[in-house]
Amino acid sequence: MVELHSRLAADTGALGETSLCWLRWMRDGRFPWLIVVPKREALREWHHLPVVEQGRLLSTVNHLAAELERVTGAEKINIGALGNLVPQLHVHIIARFQNDPCWPGPVWGQGTPQPIEAPPAWLGDLRLPQ
Known part of the structure; x- marks a missing residue:
């Protein structure tokens, strides 16, 4: 049975899940930030998923990116799957604003x-994918 990487479990809170992915929110109060993690054992790269699951992952990420933009009014949505520190494939979806502390950099x-423990208010307005 696949498990969520310990660093992802510590740095994020549970939001929901689909049959393919865990949906998480990052516990960093500086940014509205979502994480999507496919529930597949030893998966490191998006292109290692079967093509059908690649499409389902893309659909989930696109849905959440649009929802994050809608609920936050973000000026820019950043999407990335770095995995340099956490090898388990996970996709970041981050709402960015010109006045955020890192703008325009990463x-x-x-x-x-x-660090924040309670889910931020904007999560309550997010419509999750099915």
């Missing part, structure tokens, strides 16, 4: 995270 390795 969020990774920049500044000091602001």
Whole structure:
């Protein structure tokens, strides 16, 4: 049975899931930030998924990107699947604003995270994929 990587479990909160993916939110109060993690054992790269599941993952990411934009009014949505520190495939979806602390640069390795425990209010307005 596949398990969520310990770093992802520590840094994120549960939002929901689909038959393919866990849906998570990042516990950094600086940014509205979602994480999508396919529930597949030892999966490191998107292109290692079967083509049908690649399409389902893309559909999930696109849905959540549009929802994050809608509920936050983001000026830009950043999507990335780096995996340099956490090898388990996971996709970041981050709402960005010109006044955010890292604009216009990337969020990774920049500044000091602001840990939050309670789900942010904007999550309540998010429509999750089926």
